[in-house]
Amino acid sequence: MNTNFLHSDFIIIGAGAAGLFAAGKLTQLGKTVRIIDSEDKPGKKILISGGGYCNFTNIHTSPSHFISDNPHFCTSALSRYSPYHFIELVEKYHIPYHEKVLGQMFCDTSARDIVRMLMFEINQNKLILELQCKVESVTKSDSFFVHTNKGIYSSQSVIVSSGGLSIPKMGASCIGYDIALSFGHTIIPTKPGLVPLIVQAETFPYSDLAGLSIQSEIQTEESPIFKEGLLFTHKGLSGPAILQASSYINHTNSVTINTLIDPSNYAKIAQGDFGKMDWKNALSTIFPKRFAYAWAQYHKQSETYSHYSEKTRKIFADQLMNWQPIIAGNEGYSKAEVTVGGVNTKELSSKTMMSNKIPNLYFIGEVVDVTGHLGGYNFQWAWASAHAISISSN
Numbered sequence: 441m442n443t444n445f446l447h448s449d450f451i452i453i454g455a456g457a458a459g460l461f462a463a464g465k466l467t468q469l470g471k472t473v474r475i476i477d478s479e480d481k482p483g484k485k486i487l488i489s490g491g492g493y494c495n496f497t498n499i500h501t502s503p504s505h506f507i508s509d510n511p512h513f514c515t516s517a518l519s520r521y522s523p524y525h526f527i528e529l530v531e532k533y534h535i536p537y538h539e540k541v542l543g544q545m546f547c548d549t550s551a552r553d554i555v556r557m558l559m560f561e562i563n564q565n566k567l568i569l570e571l572q573c574k575v576e577s578v579t580k581s582d583s584f585f586v587h588t589n590k591g592i593y594s595s596q597s598v599i600v601s602s603g604g605l606s607i608p609k610m611g612a613s614c615i616g617y618d619i620a621l622s623f624g625h626t627i628i629p630t631k632p633g634l635v636p637l638i639v640q641a642e643t644f645p646y647s648d649l650a651g652l653s654i655q656s657e658i659q660t661e662e663s664p665i666f667k668e669g670l671l672f673t674h675k676g677l678s679g680p681a682i683l684q685a686s687s688y689i690n691h692t693n694s695v696t697i698n699t700l701i702d703p704s705n706y707a708k709i710a711q712g713d714f715g716k717m718d719w720k721n722a723l724s725t726i727f728p729k730r731f732a733y734a735w736a737q738y739h740k741q742s743e744t745y746s747h748y749s750e751k752t753r754k755i756f757a758d759q760l761m762n763w764q765p766i767i768a769g770n771e772g773y774s775k776a777e778v779t780v781g782g783v784n785t786k787e788l789s790s791k792t793m794m795s796n797k798i799p800n801l802y803f804i805g806e807v808v809d810v811t812g813h814l815g816g817y818n819f820q821w822a823w824a825s826a827h828a829i830s831i832s833s834n
């Protein structure tokens with residue numbers, strides 16, 4: 441192995457959202473930074489985010505939009521770097537953007553604008569960007585030593601911003617957790633989040649509806665209610681509402697789906713004026729026809745509307761409001777947008793993101809046990825947690 445002891449103030453492991461943002465802040469403070477990434481270009485996940493348009497923040501960000509074993513941990517960093525700080529930066533670079541829905545801010549043109557901006561923010565005189573370089577471990581004596589497939593690099597401080605386990609083909613690895621464990625940290629168990637769900641095949645007659653979307657309200661035992669779109673897939677369910685709920689689901693809890701979100705539709709079903717119309721056609725006045733037909737067929741509701749008493753129609757309406765599909769699993773890290781769990785925040789400073797066990801070792805971004813809801817919150821956490829380090833290094 442080539443042993444190359446070039447020394448820098450900081451080594452940042454991972455040139456993703458959090459790592460690049462931290463590099464910008466630190467080089468502007470005059471610190472020398474080496475960023476190491478196993479991929480061939482920086483910010484790969486940013487490039488595919490938001491369907492290529494990067495949902496870079498959410499103006500409604502608050503700690504309630506994050507899942508963590510230690511829910512208040514994120515408050516400090518989020519309060520010191522708000523969505524409006526990032527929007528100000530986006531405006532400084534004249535990047536066109538818009539609010540899509542629910543406070544979600546997207547680029548008008550391309551996610552590439554965000555990566556370019558992050559690279560411009562880095563003082564190139566203070567930076568060495570080491571690509572296609574895989575970190576294998578970190579050790580410490582007077583300095584830190586970062587062991588890679590290209591050699592060993594040393595620094596005064598190490599920032600672990602190596603992300604979670606989602607999308608392994610884009611460089612995701614468990615190195616951040618391994619480094620944390622090697623320095624005596626604990627890991628809150630990880631699982632795929634913001635991920636499509638697989639429904640037990642025998643109880644899922646809707647695979648032919650793949651690609652169809654309906655509005656819904658979804659809740660799990662521990663989650664808030666998510667009122668967003670639900671998308672049918674060949675294996676089960678996806679769409680924003682399901683992705684949100686998926687981050688809360690474990691092996692034991694169930695998910696309840698209300699497909700009848702407009703209260704006036706309950707009355708329409710129970711007391712409507714559909715006479716001899718087929719029940720499935722009556723349902724089609726509320727739902728997309730394909731869903732209405734499939735639902736009626738699965739529930740053996742084959743008669744005309746007036747054939748059913750009002751009491752029975754109310755039972756049907758209740759079924760549509762309380763659908764509890766049997767969840768067999770999820771589509772795994774290859775389809776998950778994030779990883780829930782990570783480095784235990786009880787062992788990190790919420791102000792500086794530094795390890796409470798090892799001075800000058802920091803963890804930021806998705807590797808930490810802070811996971812955002814869908815809608816730009818995960819990037820806001822990446823920016824805010826990276827910003828926290830720069831304050832402490834000033």
Ligand SMILES: Cc1cc2nc3c(=O)[nH]c(=O)nc-3n(C[C@H](O)[C@H](O)[C@H](O)COP(=O)(O)OP(=O)(O)OC[C@H]3O[C@@H](n4cnc5c(N)ncnc54)[C@H](O)[C@@H]3O)c2cc1C
Pocket residue numbers: 453454455456457458459476477478479483484485486488489490491494495496497573574575576601602603604606607610611612613614615776777778804805806807815816817818819820822
């Ligand atoms: C398809 C998709 C779409 C998304 N869209 C959005 C969105 O629109 N809005 C939003 O807020 N969030 C979105 N997310 C989530 C968001 O991308 C992540 O939460 C965010 O990128 C995390 O930033 P990070 O810097 O912590 O990690 P990452 O951005 O994942 O960066 C980690 C880096 O570490 C590198 N690395 C890993 N292991 C090693 C190693 N051993 N050696 C060297 N380098 C290593 C990786 O190559 C990677 O570049 C999306 C995620 C996916 C998968």
